[in-house]
Amino acid sequence: MDEELISKKELLDLTGISYGQLYRWKRKRLIPEEWFIRKSTFTGQETFFPRDKILARIELIRNMKEDLSLDEIATKVSPVPDVTLRLADLEKHHIVTSATATWCRDATGTEVLVFGEALALSVINQLIADGSLTWPEADIVWRTLRAHYERFADRAATLVFVRKLGVSTCALLAARQEGGADIEFDPDAHVVARVDLTTAAEALKLRVLEMEDATR
Amino acid sequence: MTERNVRLSGVSQLAGGDYGEVVVEGVAHIRDDIRCERLEVSGKCRVRGRVHARIVTIEGKCDVEGDIEATEIRISGWLGVVGNVSAERLEGSGLLRVRGLVNAEDVRLWGAGRVSEIGGSRVVIESHHHSGWLRWLRAFEAEVIEGDEVRLTGVSAGLVRGGTVYIGKGCRIDRVQYRQSLHRSDDAVVKHAEQA
Structure with a gap:
């Protein structure tokens, strides 16, 4: 996973934010620690950031800053935002399809979801849509993410779904650094899907924020 | 509580x-x-x-x-x-040694120290290493100092970056990058300075 990087100096020039703002946002954990990537250059140490992620995040902070305090933003962008979401709202704002929502009602009986559960549902939604998952298998993804997502949330985590001879299972893996970990299975096992959870979680956060904006 | x-x-x-x-x-x-x-x-x-x-x-x-x-x-x-130090306000005259990053909105130090990185809005460090019982210690040393306003006296640093930068007497800085302005004492050694 080679991401395009941007140096701190370039970032400040491009966005017009100040050193003080960048450090303040880091202190408040609006920008995760692991996005600060230290590298040696010919002028000494320089800090780099994953370009797309940091630009999106700064844009997001700026938009939210108009009516939220930094501490309020911090709770929203944290790896596990402290929110409860209604299934009906997710359905209404097309974050999940009505088929996924129906499955959730039937299989789990929950109507109000915490962030990890909403993420599980959006991953299921995506995997069903691209045909890698069947409905009976959705439960495996749901239970895995629900039980373990919070522990993996602050790292670059990937969900891997494997099927071998008609038996399916799924695993969560995470590295301590950006870039994710690697995993291999025996040759007969078929890796049906890999989902980058960090990206999926970021995407879901954005959609949830949009949803809150729309209902405000 | x-x-x-x-x-x-x-x-x-x-x-x-x-x-x-x-x-x-x-x-x-x-x-x-x-x-x-x-x-x-x-x-x-x-x-x-x-x-x-x-x-x-x-x-x-x-x-x-x-x-x-x-x-x-x-x-x-x-x-x-x-590890790292993070605060809204960090001030004092003592001795500070930090292996990680010092991240504070407002830094005001007038003691000695060795810190790998300091960043914040306002960073003021005035080190007078020739007075008092701290005289056997060296001046204030840092690898990187960054801030919107940076005022240094008696500081040795590899890289200083900021909006408005004041390099006072007794400083030894390898490289200064400033955005708005740089004021520099005749008594300071700055190897390389650029507006960026």
Whole structure:
């Protein structure tokens, strides 16, 4: 996973934010620690950031800053935002399809979801849509993410779904650094899907924020 | 907070956890992460974990093996930190040694120290290493100092970056990058300066 990087100096020039703002946002954990990537250059140490992620995040902070305090933003962008979401709202704002929502009602009986559960549902939604998952298998993804997502949330985590001879299972893996970990299975096992959870979680956060904006 | 207040005098140990006010007068050993309203050290203290407090005052000597996160940190003694320091306000005349990053809105230091990186809005460091009992120590040294307003006296640094930068007497800086303006004393050594 080679991401395009941007140096701190370039970032400040491009966005017009100040050193003080960048450090303040880091202190408040609006920008995760692991996005600060230290590298040696010919002028000494320089800090780099994953370009797309940091630009999106700064844009997001700026938009939210108009009516939220930094501490309020911090709770929203944290790896596990402290929110409860209604299934009906997710359905209404097309974050999940009505088929996924129906499955959730039937299989789990929950109507109000915490962030990890909403993420599980959006991953299921995506995997069903691209045909890698069947409905009976959705439960495996749901239970895995629900039980373990919070522990993996602050790292670059990937969900891997494997099927071998008609038996399916799924695993969560995470590295301590950006870039994710690697995993291999025996040759007969078929890796049906890999989902980058960090990206999926970021995407879901954005959609949830949009949803809150729309209902405000 | 309604947590316990503790006063440690003599030689003592404290488990980590949540406290109200923690005052160290003797020699204390805090065995794990500690979270408190105030940490006051006038004796000698070693923390084998992280410190999370609203106000930290160091008049004696304190070594922290993890990070410190506080609203306000005042140092007139000796503070050594293996991890990072994060605060809204960091000020003092003591000795500061930090292996990681010092991230504070407002930094005002007039003691000696060695820090790998300092960043914030306003960074003012005036080190006068030739006076008092600290004279055997070297001046203030840092690898990188960044801030919107940076004012340095008697500081040695590899890289200084900021909006408005003042390099006062006794400074030795390898490289300065400034955005708005650079003021530089005749007495300072700046190897390379550029507007960027």
